[in-house]
Amino acid sequence: MSTDRSPLAPDGFPELPSIAGVTPRVARARYKDWDRCDLTFVTLDPGTTVAGVTTQSKCPSPEVEWCRRALPLGSARALVVNAGNSNAFTGNRGREAVETIAAQVARRLDCEPSDVFVSSTGVIGVPLPIDKAEAGLVAAFEASPCNWEDAAATIMTTDTFAKAATTSAVVDGKTVNLVGIIKGSGMIAPDMATMLGFIFTDAAVEPGFLQHALNDANKASFSCITVDSDTSTSDTVLAFATGAADNAPLEDDDSDGADAFRAALSDLCLQLAHLVVRDGEGASKFIRIDVEGAESDESAHRVALSIANSPLVKTAIAGEDANWGRIVMAVGKAGEPAERDKLAIRFGTTQVARDGLAVEGYDEAPVAAHLKGSEIEIGVDLGLGDGRATVWTCDLTHGYISINADYRS
Amino acid sequence: MSTDRSPLAPDGFPELPSIAGVTPRVARARYKDWDRCDLTFVTLDPGTTVAGVTTQSKCPSPEVEWCRRALPLGSARALVVNAGNSNAFTGNRGREAVETIAAQVARRLDCEPSDVFVSSTGVIGVPLPIDKAEAGLVAAFEASPCNWEDAAATIMTTDTFAKAATTSAVVDGKTVNLVGIIKGSGMIAPDMATMLGFIFTDAAVEPGFLQHALNDANKASFSCITVDSDTSTSDTVLAFATGAADNAPLEDDDSDGADAFRAALSDLCLQLAHLVVRDGEGASKFIRIDVEGAESDESAHRVALSIANSPLVKTAIAGEDANWGRIVMAVGKAGEPAERDKLAIRFGTTQVARDGLAVEGYDEAPVAAHLKGSEIEIGVDLGLGDGRATVWTCDLTHGYISINADYRS
Structure with a gap:
């Protein structure tokens, strides 16, 4: 079992009031x-x-x-x-x-x-x-x-x-x-x-x-x-x-x-x-995924979960790899309304793709810098409607495999 | 990129006829x-x-x-x-x-x-x-x-x-x-x-x-x-x-x-x-999942995929761990008709759970022996109807993480 404190843990246990009763x-x-x-x-x-x-x-x-x-x-x-x-x-x-x-x-x-x-x-x-x-x-x-x-x-x-x-x-x-x-x-x-x-x-x-x-x-x-x-x-x-x-x-x-x-x-x-x-098993990055422009909030939520649960997106983040193609993939497989040529994607505050292709003169440097941090933001705009949702997840690392495969229960 | 031939690969390339035209x-x-x-x-x-x-x-x-x-x-x-x-x-x-x-x-x-x-x-x-x-x-x-x-x-x-x-x-x-x-x-x-x-x-x-x-x-x-x-x-x-x-x-x-x-x-x-x-990325086990007793073939297929796609099931098989609780979990999360107290599970030919709990006198030894092999069979009977399906997958190992996270594209 894992014993090291997660690198994403807060500094200490918070001050808490007692609750009467x-x-x-x-x-x-x-x-x-x-x-x-x-x-x-x-x-x-x-x-x-x-x-x-x-x-x-x-x-x-x-x-x-x-x-x-x-x-x-x-x-x-x-x-x-x-x-x-x-x-x-x-x-x-x-x-x-x-x-x-x-x-x-x-x-x-x-x-x-x-x-x-x-x-x-x-x-x-x-x-x-x-x-x-x-x-x-x-x-x-x-x-x-x-x-x-x-x-x-x-x-x-x-x-x-x-x-x-x-x-x-x-x-x-x-x-x-x-x-x-x-x-x-x-x-x-x-x-x-x-x-x-x-x-x-x-x-x-x-x-x-x-x-x-x-x-x-x-x-x-x-x-x-x-x-x-x-x-x-x-x-x-x-x-x-x-x-x-x-x-x-x-x-x-x-x-x-x-x-x-x-x-x-x-x-x-x-x-x-x-x-x-x-404290996600093996987590090294805390990832926030914002989806907007969906046909409904529920649809945005399902697209966000499709991204958050994709092992290829999670391993790309673990590898600090600006592999936004995997986000396209995860949007495409979600089964929700989406149009490739309206899709826009950002990492942090840097737009990487818009209207179904990489942005003109895309510079990977600010994205790479963002991915080196431990707090990652992914933004997806489907360009279809007003639906929006936010989901939080962590990356998928060797630590997850070690915790779940490297022992006999 | 991975270069070692998969341990699950066939011995060599097959003899193939030419196809006229x-x-x-x-x-x-x-x-x-x-x-x-x-x-x-x-x-x-x-x-x-x-x-x-x-x-x-x-x-x-x-x-x-x-x-x-x-x-x-x-x-x-x-x-x-x-x-x-x-x-x-x-x-x-x-x-x-x-x-x-x-x-x-x-x-x-x-x-x-x-x-x-x-x-x-x-x-x-x-x-x-x-x-x-x-x-x-x-x-x-x-x-x-x-x-x-x-x-x-x-x-x-x-x-x-x-x-x-x-x-x-x-x-x-x-x-x-x-x-x-x-x-x-x-x-x-x-x-x-x-x-x-x-x-x-x-x-x-x-x-x-x-x-x-x-x-x-x-x-x-x-x-x-x-x-x-x-x-x-x-x-x-x-x-x-x-x-x-x-x-x-x-x-x-x-x-x-x-x-x-x-x-x-x-x-x-x-x-x-x-x-x-x-040739699944990082695969060390070839896994066959048979689901029967579902309300329909389609329902059986979705339950089988829920098991096959569960990272916890896949890591348990990688760890040669007879952790059938993770199969219960994957059945339960599939969203398909299922009744806990009718569920039966086997590894290979060994029944491990029936009627919603471990079989009487469950002996893990034959299951552990089966899991040491490279060809794994998981059987699930939902006990509800005649629907059945088979799905094939591989385990989830450090190799998958290495292929997908340990490099920059």
């Missing part, structure tokens, strides 16, 4: 043969609301199914995250493991099992050992509360750095804080790199509005990143709102502070999503 | 700074019919557009293949290059320009130098006819071995021969690895029926292989039938020998398609 703890369940905390247990004060988005996979983990069933009820008292075993594709034994965890926590907190949210990440196909989960929970119940950095580190698998972000907003005259922690280094590498994100706020938010705001924030953040095009069986983002800030609860878009809260949530989700790309 | 020649146009033949010129006797399939890219090369316009006319007198420059995304100058080549050959052969088929492969975005093409053609006109191996080698770019195959069929009491040559080592690597395939037969075949037979053969061969999921702007397969075997021309499925000819053509296409996978 949220108490994280960590413990050693030892789901793998390692000596590290791998069970995160977060208690949430009574009255906490919840929203969530989960993987589109047709083969979701029992944890994902459990969360999907509990989310419509809108209330949460605890979150349990297991690292080292995803419990996916494990039949009835996997379902029983989730139910056992939820029941054990519900007894401890005197709440409903459906108030307990469970996520797991790690190897597929091995049932989560119930005895280890139970003993880990007992240890967590007795543990002292931990800080955000410990919680963010405990949910990691192949991640090379602990990831978290914070924002705030003024709602109903009160400052509310949001904190998120996230893991994932393939966006989506089912062996050990599912994306799990957890957001906590002291704002008071009705669960329906929280879900609405999270759906929109997700669409412009987590849905716009890709490391390797592979979608996990366990991807999950949950948002918890304790209400401890005592604002008048946000109910809909007309509530006082609704816009500010949505902006803060969207900003937080984008920060967290970018951190996942920055 | 087909005369290949090669010459040095020097499209790149190299001293090798890079222009292939094949003359076809009067009366030769033609059919073809081309890339689905929305940004096709002018060669592809030229062939698409000429194909409905159904007749061919020559084929010109340029290696080292794809001439794609080059605007009017690219179109002029193709028109100039076709006109020059048409004057030489006293035929219509539309009887001249042109394909080019290599870097995108650089107009094909017309002066080099013209001089190369003059040299080719004067050259002695060459053998198939020279022709197959001359159309190569990043390929590590020359690729050809042959079949025969009895049609109308006469034995007809088919020979195909092909290049491509990403199926589809637009920098230098477009897939171009050319099939020649002495059978007499009406162009409509030839197209019909080629469409079907393509669907079960070239459309069922993938190296890296990237689709070229220039992919082209053309089939030429000289009629020199003097059989009663094949007109439709009821013609005497139609079935035999179609079987031979399909066999030839599959042989050629497999050769491309065996």
Whole structure:
């Protein structure tokens, strides 16, 4: 497994406020043969609301199914995250493991099992050992509360750095804080790199509005990143709102502070999503892809993903190669409306192609200089309409192959 | 560029019959700074019919557009293949290059320009130098006819071995021969690895029926292989039938020998398609993926491609890792009907998962032994219906990264 910190990682772990009503703890369940905390247990004060988005996979983990069933009820008292075993594709034994965890926590907190949210990440196909989960929970119940950095580190698998972000907003005259922690280094590498994100706020938010705001924030953040095009069986983002800030609860878009809260949530989700790309397996470049001039925003999004997921585009960027022909290729294969002779492409601020051919007197020097950096921008204008989208990804390097092929699981 | 012969290559170049009515020649146009033949010129006797399939890219090369316009006319007198420059995304100058080549050959052969088929492969975005093409053609006109191996080698770019195959069929009491040559080592690597395939037969075949037979053969061969999921702007397969075997021309499925000819053509296409996978960039394993139990054949095909294109599946095979969880992931992300608890997976002849979980007493030893070989089989049963499909691919290794990232174009 990779151990070096990603070259794209931020300098350090950010300063984060505590969130009133949220108490994280960590413990050693030892789901793998390692000596590290791998069970995160977060208690949430009574009255906490919840929203969530989960993987589109047709083969979701029992944890994902459990969360999907509990989310419509809108209330949460605890979150349990297991690292080292995803419990996916494990039949009835996997379902029983989730139910056992939820029941054990519900007894401890005197709440409903459906108030307990469970996520797991790690190897597929091995049932989560119930005895280890139970003993880990007992240890967590007795543990002292931990800080955000410990919680963010405990949910990691192949991640090379602990990831978290914070924002705030003024709602109903009160400052509310949001904190998120996230893991994932393939966006989506089912062996050990599912994306799990957890957001906590002291704002008071009705669960329906929280879900609405999270759906929109997700669409412009987590849905716009890709490391390797592979979608996990366990991807999950949950948002918890304790209400401890005592604002008048946000109910809909007309509530006082609704816009500010949505902006803060969207900003937080984008920060967290970018951190996942920055820890992309083997990544050496952080790549932003802007597509405009598409027939619709959805079409622009699909073209941007076609570029972002192309192994030839990703290897060209890794090689610092101004190979814009590969971008033409990726636009052409996307299956979306496109006309070769209207297509324009830029790297950074330098236009390289326009109207279906290289620009007159194209000078590769500024493009080569841009590609030597670690923050790469690709712009594509399809010249057809007003649709636009942005997607973020990383390059494809020997590091990705080493992480995913050079070992036996 | 890669120079070592692929470990999956056949032992040597096959014995091939000459095809009456087909005369290949090669010459040095020097499209790149190299001293090798890079222009292939094949003359076809009067009366030769033609059919073809081309890339689905929305940004096709002018060669592809030229062939698409000429194909409905159904007749061919020559084929010109340029290696080292794809001439794609080059605007009017690219179109002029193709028109100039076709006109020059048409004057030489006293035929219509539309009887001249042109394909080019290599870097995108650089107009094909017309002066080099013209001089190369003059040299080719004067050259002695060459053998198939020279022709197959001359159309190569990043390929590590020359690729050809042959079949025969009895049609109308006469034995007809088919020979195909092909290049491509990403199926589809637009920098230098477009897939171009050319099939020649002495059978007499009406162009409509030839197209019909080629469409079907393509669907079960070239459309069922993938190296890296990237689709070229220039992919082209053309089939030429000289009629020199003097059989009663094949007109439709009821013609005497139609079935035999179609079987031979399909066999030839599959042989050629497999050769491309065996020269996949960086490939160390030849992988066959069988999907059955899908709701339809089309659905099975899409699930098989989702597995074949998954970087995590491909790196697991490269690492000889029996990581069947990644296959669950790839099925789940395909977006096709699937039910986790009906899914079954095998490696080689060993069942590893059934009914949504690992088989009772799963023994990894025979799977590990299978994965150590160079011919890998993955079987997936979705348990839903009768749809089935087979796709062939290769693994994803450091070699792919080296070929595509470790140089500047």
